[in-house]
Amino acid sequence: MGDLNKLTIAEARDALARGETTAVELTEACLGAIEGAGKLNAFVHHTPEIARDQARAADARLKAGDAPAMCGIPLGIKDLFCTKGVASQAGSRILEGFKPEYESTVSQNLLDAGAVMLGKLNMDEFAMGSSNETSVYGDVVNPWKIDERDLTPGGSSGGSASAVAADLCLAATGTDTGGSIRQPAAFTGITGMKPTYGRCSRWGIVAFASSLDQAGPMTKTVRDAAIMLAAMAGHDPKDSTSADIPVPDFEAALTGDIRGKVIGIPREYRMDGMPDEIEALWAEGRRMLEDAGARIIDISLPHTKYALPAYYVIAPAEASSNLARYDGVRYGHRAKLAAGDGITEMYEKTRAEGFGPEVQRRVMIGTYVLSAGFYDAYYNRARKVRALIKRDFDEVFDQGVDAILTPATPSAAFGLGEMAEADPVRMYLNDVFTVTVNLAGLPGISVPAGLDAKGLPLGLQLIGRPWEEADMLNTAYALEAAAGFVSKPAKWW
Template sequence: MSLADVTAKLKAREVSATELAETALNAAEASQPALNAFCAFDRDLTMTMARASDAKLARGEGGLLEGAPLAIKDLFAVKGVETTASSNILKGFKPRYESTVTEKMWAEGGVFLAKTAMDEFAMGSSNKTACTGHVVSPWRAEGSDKGLTPGGSSGGSAAAVSADLCFGATGTDTGGSIRQPAAFTGTVGAKGTYGRCSRWGAVAFASSLDHPGPIAKTVRDSAILMQAMAGHDPKESTSLPNDVPDFVAACGRSVKGLKIGVAKEYRVDGMPEEIDALWQQGIDWLKAAGCEIVDVTLPHTKYALPTYYIINPAEASSNLARYDGMRFGQRVEGADLTDTYEKTRGQGFGAEVQRRILMGTYVLSAGYYDAYYLKALKVRRRILEDFENAFEKVDAILTPSTPSAAFALDAQFTDPIQMYLNDVFTVTANIAGIPAMSVPAGLDASGLPLGLQVITKALDEETMFAVGAALEDSAGFTAKPKTWW
C-alpha cells in the first residue's frame, strides 16, 4: 500500500497502528540478513508511538502521517536512538535532542520504524561505505542473482521503501543522494528548495548543498512527506521563512500549457541508448498532456561536477573537524593529544571520508584557495544564472535522473571519479539550490528501474509535484522487485 492508502485505512479504523507497527518491525528485522538496509531499531519507541497514534485515531484525531511506520536515514537525530551517519567515529552516540525534520514528522503522527544505513557521512553513490556493511538493492537483473547497489547515499532508505518495508523514508540530497537511489530502486525521490526543510539536527556534510527530503512509493506520497517535513525553523539560520504551499493539492494540478525545457547539455557522451529513449518518451508524455517543449541551454553544466567536487569536500573538511574523540563518539587513546586525534580520526573515518577531507583541506589551503575554492564559487553563481535564464522561458526542465540503471555491488571503480560521474545529472540542482525530483518511468533491458528528473525554479515545488504526477500517470510504472529476501 502507498502512504496515502494506509493512512486512509488507519483513519477508517480498518487496521490499527500497533498491529501495523508490529508487522513492519518483523518484516524489517527479517530482511536484515539479505538487504542490510537498517542500522538501528528501538522496538519500545516504535510501539509507544504506535499506541499513541491508536489513541488519537480512536478520538477521531490524527495528522498527515498518523500511524504510518517510517524509516529515518541515519543522518537525522532521533532522541535516544543511536545516530552514527554510518561511521565508526560516531558509534554509540545517542543524541539527547530530536532533529527538526523528524520532530515535524512525529507531530503529524508518523511512527519511527528504524534508522536506515547510508554511505558514511553521506559520501558516496553506492551505499558501500557504511560502517555496517553494504546495503543490497531488493532489485535483481532478469536471470541474475548478482547483488545490485541501491544507490547512495540514501540507499538504505530507498531499499526499505522499494522492498515495502516502510511507507516512506527520509533522505538527504547533497549532490543527488535522494534522486539517484530513488531512480535505481523504482521509487520517488524529491528535494525542495534549499532551506525548505530544516537541516537542524541532521549531521552536516556540505552545509550549503545539503537538502533533506523524502523517498516514497508515489509522487503523492512524496508530497505528503514533504508537507510534513517542511517549514520555517528558527533554530536553523538558512531555513526559509516562507509559508509551506499545499504540495499534496499540487499533485492534482493540470500541466496543460506548461512549458517544459530540454537542455542539450544533458546529452552526455556514452549515455546508454535506453536512457536517451526514456528521456524522449518523457518528452512525448508531457507533450500529450498539453505541455509545450522548449529547447533551453545551460552552458555551464559541463563545469558542474568539478565545481561540486571542490565545494563539497571543502565544506566537509570544515564540518568534520568536530569529530576529534574529545566530546562525543569514539575515542582512541594515543601517547599525547596529537596522537589521540590522529588515531581517533584515522580509525574512525573510512577511506572515502578521509579522501574528501584531504581534498577539501587542499583546496582551502593558503596556496590554492583562490585557484580552486574561490573559482568554484564563481562558477556556482554562473550555474545558478543559467537556470534563472532558462526559467524565464520555461516552467520546468526534464532530464534523465541517472546515466545508467543500478550497477553491481561488486563493480570495481579503480578511479573514484568513475563513481562521482553517477551524479552528472543531479549535482546542478544542488549547486543552484532549486527543487528537483526523480520519478520512476521505465525499465531497462535487464528489467531494472530507470527514472526521469523534473527540475523547477526556487520555491516552485508545486510545479515539480504537478509535472512529476503527470509523468507518473503517463508512465504507469507498477513494477516491483520480486521477493527473494
C-alpha cells in the same frame, strides 16, 4: 487487510481514517517485514519498542479525531538524522556510541505529525558516496535482482531507498547533497524528492556540505512525497538557512493538469557515451509530457559541464570544515593511545581509525583546496562557477520555463564492488545529472519511468523553480500517471 506494509502513505491514511486498520497493525506488519529482510542490510538501528509506543499514541489520536495526514504512518529514518536517545552514527565509526540528547527538526516534525519511527537506516558514511559501499555497517543491497550479483541501491540514501522499494516501511527520510535522494530512488524504482534549499530545516542533521545538504522524502508515489514533504517542511529559527516561507498544501496541487506548462529539455545533458536506453527513456518522457498538454522546448544551460568539478571542490571543502569537530574529545570513538601520546596523537589516531577511506579522501581534497596557496585557484573559482550555474537556471526560468526534464542517472543500478575500487572518479560521474540542482539550490524529483532491457528500473528527473515544489510535484504526478510504472522487485531476500 493483508500486506499492510505494501500500502502507500495515502492508502494507509485513508484506511486508518475509515477504521479498516490501526497504526499498531501497520507498524507490526513493517516490523515483521524488517525482521525477514536482514540480507538487504537496510535497517541498522532497530527501535521496535519505540515504534509500538508511537503507534499506540497515534491510534489514540486517530480515535480522538486529531489526526494529521502522517498520523500512524511507519517510517524509516536515515542515520544522518539525530534521534533522541537512539544511536545516530551517520554510517561512521567515529560516531560509535553517540546517542543524541535532542531530535532533529525534520524527524521531530514527523513525530509531531504522529508518524512512527521503525528504526534508523543504513547510508554511505557521512553521506559521502553514490553506492552505499562506504558505510561502517557494510553495504546495503538493492532489492532488485536480475542475476547472482548483489546490486547497489545507490547512495548516500541507499538504506532508505532499499527499505521503501522492499516495502519494509511506507516511506523514509533521505538527504540530498549532490543527488543522494534522487539517484537511489531511480536505482530502486521509487520516488525521491529534494526540496528547495531552505525548505526543510537542517538542524540536527549531521552536516556534510552545509550549503548543499537538504532533507527530503523517499516514497512509493508522488502523492506520498507531497504528503510527507508537507509534514517535514517549515521554518525553523534554529537553522539560519531555513526559509520563513509558508508551506503550501502540496497534495492539493496534484491535479494532473499540466496543459500549457512549458517544459525545458537541456541540450547539455546529452552526454557522450550515454546509454541508448537512457536516451530513449528521456525521449519517451518528453513525449508523455507533450501528450499531457505541456509545451516542450529545447533550452541551454551552458555551464553544466563545469558542475561536477565545481561540486567536487565545494562539497569536500565544506566537509573538511564540518568534520573537523570529530576529534575523539567530546563524543564518539576515541583511539587507544600509547604511553607518551599527547593531544595531537589522539586527534590523528582517532580520525585515522574513525573515518573510512572515502571520507578521508574528501577531507584531504577539501583541506587542500582551502589551503593558502590554492584557495583562489580552486575554491573561489568553484564558487564563481556555481554562481554561473545558478544564473543559467534563473535565465531559463525567466524565459517562462516551468520545469526541466532530464534523466535521473546515467545508468541503471550496477553491481556492488564493480565501481568503488576501480576508480573513484567513475563513481562521481553518477551524480552528473543531479549536482547542478544542489549547486543552484533548486527542487528536483526522480520519478520511476521504465525498465531497462535487463529489467532494472530507470528514473526521470524534473527540476522545478525555486519554492514551487507544488507545481513541480504536479508535473511529476502527470509524468507518473503517463509512465504507469508499477513494477516491484521479486522477493528473494
